[in-house]
Amino acid sequence: MRVAGLGKTYRIGLSGDRPTTAVEAALRWARNPVRRGSHELFDALDDLTFDIPWGEATGIIGRNGAGKSTLLKVLTRITAPTRGRIELNGRIGSLLEVGTGFHPELTGRENIYLNGALLGMTRGEIRRHFDEIVDFSGVAQFLDTPVKRYSSGMYVRLAFSVAAHLETEILAIDEVLAVGDAEFQAKSLAKMRDVAKDGRTVLFVSHQVQTVTALCTSAIYLDKGRLAYEGDVAGALDLYRRSFEKFALEQRDAGTRPGSGELRAIDVEIGEDQLEPDGEKTILVRVGANPKLIGSYFVSCHINDVNGSVLVQCDSRVVGGWYDAATEHTIRLTVRTPWLKPGRYTVDVFVCKTGVLDAWEGAAGFEVLPHNPYPELAGDEALTKGLVLADFDYKED
Amino acid sequence: MVQTVITPPGRFSAPNLREMWNAREVLYRFGMRDIVLRYRQTAVGVVWVLLQPLVSAGIFSIVFGQVAGLSSDGKPYFIFSFVGMLAWNLFSQVLNRSAGSMVGSQALISKVYFPRILVPLSGILSVFVDFVIALGLCIVLLFVYGINPGWPVLLLPLWAVLIALLGAGLGLAASAIMVRYRDVAYVLPWLVQTLMFASPVAYSVSDVPSNLTTLFNLNPLAWFLDLFRWSLLGTPAPEPWKFVGAVVVSLVVLTWGMFVFQKFEREFADVI
Numbered sequence: 278m279r280v281a282g283l284g285k286t287y288r289i290g291l292s293g294d295r296p297t298t299a300v301e302a303a304l305r306w307a308r309n310p311v312r313r314g315s316h317e318l319f320d321a322l323d324d325l326t327f328d329i330p331w332g333e334a335t336g337i338i339g340r341n342g343a344g345k346s347t348l349l350k351v352l353t354r355i356t357a358p359t360r361g362r363i364e365l366n367g368r369i370g371s372l373l374e375v376g377t378g379f380h381p382e383l384t385g386r387e388n389i390y391l392n393g394a395l396l397g398m399t400r401g402e403i404r405r406h407f408d409e410i411v412d413f414s415g416v417a418q419f420l421d422t423p424v425k426r427y428s429s430g431m432y433v434r435l436a437f438s439v440a441a442h443l444e445t446e447i448l449a450i451d452e453v454l455a456v457g458d459a460e461f462q463a464k465s466l467a468k469m470r471d472v473a474k475d476g477r478t479v480l481f482v483s484h485q486v487q488t489v490t491a492l493c494t495s496a497i498y499l500d501k502g503r504l505a506y507e508g509d510v511a512g513a514l515d516l517y518r519r520s521f522e523k524f525a526l527e528q529r530d531a532g533t534r535p536g537s538g539e540l541r542a543i544d545v546e547i548g549e550d551q552l553e554p555d556g557e558k559t560i561l562v563r564v565g566a567n568p569k570l571i572g573s574y575f576v577s578c579h580i581n582d583v584n585g586s587v588l589v590q591c592d593s594r595v596v597g598g599w600y601d602a603a604t605e606h607t608i609r610l611t612v613r614t615p616w617l618k619p620g621r622y623t624v625d626v627f628v629c630k631t632g633v634l635d636a637w638e639g640a641a642g643f644e645v646l647p648h649n650p651y652p653e654l655a656g657d658e659a660l661t662k663g664l665v666l667a668d669f670d671y672k673e674d
Numbered sequence: 675m676v677q678t679v680i681t682p683p684g685r686f687s688a689p690n691l692r693e694m695w696n697a698r699e700v701l702y703r704f705g706m707r708d709i710v711l712r713y714r715q716t717a718v719g720v721v722w723v724l725l726q727p728l729v730s731a732g733i734f735s736i737v738f739g740q741v742a743g744l745s746s747d748g749k750p751y752f753i754f755s756f757v758g759m760l761a762w763n764l765f766s767q768v769l770n771r772s773a774g775s776m777v778g779s780q781a782l783i784s785k786v787y788f789p790r791i792l793v794p795l796s797g798i799l800s801v802f803v804d805f806v807i808a809l810g811l812c813i814v815l816l817f818v819y820g821i822n823p824g825w826p827v828l829l830l831p832l833w834a835v836l837i838a839l840l841g842a843g844l845g846l847a848a849s850a851i852m853v854r855y856r857d858v859a860y861v862l863p864w865l866v867q868t869l870m871f872a873s874p875v876a877y878s879v880s881d882v883p884s885n886l887t888t889l890f891n892l893n894p895l896a897w898f899l900d901l902f903r904w905s906l907l908g909t910p911a912p913e914p915w916k917f918v919g920a921v922v923v924s925l926v927v928l929t930w931g932m933f934v935f936q937k938f939e940r941e942f943a944d945v946i
Binding site: 298 | 699700704706781784861944
């Protein structure tokens, strides 16, 4: 697979938007037949050039809005590129979102055929894989029931099974592995690994660093639509992690942050820089005053792990935390559970009223010390699974 | 191994026929979906298909035949307007079904690639099933009224296909434009209804004042209605230019519709 100079440009309207009704378009044209609507160009992807060799499982990573999904959409021909050229050796199949193309009124069997055809399988291929698909999904008894009566788990499993049995030479996957229960996730992951081992090319977009490491043999790191890194997985992940720190620095300047800006957080502090896993975490948020803003606002703090997954959301509304915008406040947030695993964490702070006044991602960071909060010591593997630690015990009944 | 090259689309691009052929399974599955849904969800699916033209023809024969006292080329008014409704329904259903199809399949279009033109085209299949069912009833009625159309009935499939293509051509263009301008969805039904009364569905062109005949002769649907009635009721054969015109107009409109669709296609996923 070869990509050369690929670019995708969107037009963003400045004066209002582009007309959405024919009447509006005609009126606009009648008023001003010469001038084209003023618009700004936005490069979602710019000058991407890379090769993915045959049989490689490549992860595409990058921050939100880096163009990962757009790249997959262009590669799978859902949307057309603006510049450049893509050469694909072989058919490309995509698993962008499971279950699109399922019709609730049709039975499981009919949906397998419909969905398979949509994904580009021929009737022969579907028939050949039919039993495997049914087997994999585990919904054999309900094949002739309309899928609207399926539980959401069954629905997703069936949809994923169809897609997983695509026989295309290139397979593009966008964050679909996070479906179903743990058992099914493990099964899907194994299936994906098999696909890659078969010598087929896999493109994989994900925010979950664990799955990228587990699945991919190489990676591409995108930054604002440009190719920032191409090579092994470790290098790309390293860049990805470092991008959070760089981003945090930029966000210190309130002017660059998103949000209406009517009210800004001045400062965010963590009680201590280094914390015990089972210790209380205190976050101090100082929010400025705006006498012109009438009413009260609330704050919401998110704690993210090093991979960017949001672990907890502490919204002050749910505990009755509303603050008067006329005066400055220093708000103390105390988080008692869950216990955090050793590692780096970042805190996002949002100040909101009816809309978002200030969105400060990466407002603060802290480190959780590599201590074991549990009474007994065990090997590392006793703690590695799971995103957070829980306060638990075992007792015999 | 197939090699695919993706490049930015040009200003005009012809539909890729080979790709469409490769994806024919999608067309078939879409068609089956529509048919299955129609006849499974509504227990009275078939009855509905039969009732609609029957009631319309009944109303027309009362209003136009009895109240207005129009002639019907020497045929019973009921069967005369029933055949009109048969042809008209085929055209308008194909047009309506395909026009709304793109907006109706938003989720699909922004998530998976397949030749998009298959979405509006797939509607034709289920409309044809309805047509065949209504045609069956029509044949029963012909026996009831003792009408024998003779050999022109053999040409009926041709007229049916051509009028469907005409509807599909307009529907393709409408479906593409509707993606960008949603108000087309409100204007179209009104236009279709206006067109129905402007076409000799429920009346005969022979009742039209002679100074307006030229205007009626400009309407391709009037030609088709003539052809349908000639093939089913044995009314006098239409002028030869109507035969040629019907073929040419349907093919031209279909091609035009495809090109309009293709022109809009490149931005579907971004706009929808």
